[in-house]
Amino acid sequence: MMPPAFVEIAQLGKTYPTPAGPAEIVRDFTLNVVEGEFVCIVGHSGCGKSTVLSIVMGLNTPSTGGVVIAGREVDGPGTDRGVVFQSATLLPWMSVHDNVMLALDQVRRGVTRAAAEPYLEAVGLKGLGERYPRELSAGMQQRVGIARAFALEPRLLLLDEPFSLLDALTRMELQDELMGLWERTRKTVLMVTHDVDEALLLADRIVMMTNGPAATIGEILAVPFPRPRLREEILARADYYWLRDQILNFLEERAHA
Numbered sequence: 001m002m003p004p005a006f007v008e009i010a011q012l013g014k015t016y017p018t019p020a021g022p023a024e025i026v027r028d029f030t031l032n033v034v035e036g037e038f039v040c041i042v043g044h045s046g047c048g049k050s051t052v053l054s055i056v057m058g059l060n061t062p063s064t065g066g067v068v069i070a071g072r073e074v075d076g077p078g079t080d081r082g083v084v085f086q087s088a089t090l091l092p093w094m095s096v097h098d099n100v101m102l103a104l105d106q107v108r109r110g111v112t113r114a115a116a117e118p119y120l121e122a123v124g125l126k127g128l129g130e131r132y133p134r135e136l137s138a139g140m141q142q143r144v145g146i147a148r149a150f151a152l153e154p155r156l157l158l159l160d161e162p163f164s165l166l167d168a169l170t171r172m173e174l175q176d177e178l179m180g181l182w183e184r185t186r187k188t189v190l191m192v193t194h195d196v197d198e199a200l201l202l203a204d205r206i207v208m209m210t211n212g213p214a215a216t217i218g219e220i221l222a223v224p225f226p227r228p229r230l231r232e233e234i235l236a237r238a239d240y241y242w243l244r245d246q247i248l249n250f251l252e253e254r255a256h257a
């Protein structure tokens with residue numbers, strides 16, 4: 001029997017007003033995610049991935065349909081969801097430590113300053129809490145953004161291309177760190193990415209979106225690799241390249257349907 005859905009996205013549609021008239025960007029996007037599942041959404045640039053995710057974040061309103069998280073309809077942002085974007089959007093006048101404390105203060109009363117430390121440690125920033133964002137590399141800033149999202153202890157993490165602005169080596173490091181954090185906490189994750197290999201490494205299921213206008217889910221691919229996963233082991237599997245081809249084929253040929 002299927003476990004009950006933790007996130008229910010039902011017949012979601014979004015039409016934006018434009019000077020040329022209404023533009024229907026997303027149509028009839030329906031997806032159920034069970035608790036503890038890691039789901040990646042891939043699709044061509046501009047198809048509407050961020051639109052869908054921003055509605056789940058509560059930062060954008062649907063034109064049709066809706067989103068229910070743990071039985072409650074989304075009607076705005078909340079601390080039950082940790083969000084990470086392409087850039088970390090840290091407060092520049094606060095230390096790294098205080099940026100994470102800001103999240104902790106939202107969800108726990110009377111936390112001590114030491115409470116932020118485990119979250120910084122988990123992303124490899126042990127001892128760097130007193131630095132300011134400007135004193136960090138882009139990769140380190142993004143690590144703080146991830147620490148901040150986890151500090152909320154949210155049941156759901158929403159990540160919109162969190163690693164796409166990083167160089168390839170840093171990206172791999174952060175992917176491994178995110179995977180480690182996820183293995184330990186088993187939060188439910190919904191993540192948008194352009195990177196097919198990233199999706200195959202991290203996801204339990206990969207949702208492939210068709211191109212717009214009126215983009216929707218074209219196919220969903222289940223990733224069969226056992227966990228815990230190691231990059232080297234996955235890359236050594238024959239089915240890795242078969243699955244990778246499935247996704248690339250979809251994006252190259254069938255996304256246009």
Ligand SMILES: Nc1ncnc2c1ncn2[C@@H]1O[C@H](COP(=O)(O)OP(=O)(O)OP(=O)(O)O)[C@@H](O)[C@H]1O
Pocket residue numbers: 016017018025043044045046047048049050051052
């Ligand atoms: N507020 C808005 N008003 C009008 N059109 C919008 C608005 N936000 C997004 N769009 C349009 O909706 C479409 C989808 O945008 P969205 O940002 O969701 O795409 P995306 O799949 O996340 O793209 P990318 O991969 O480049 O981030 C685009 O054509 C964009 O121009």
Ligand SMILES: [Mg+2]
Pocket residue numbers: 049050051160
């Ligand atoms: Mg986007």
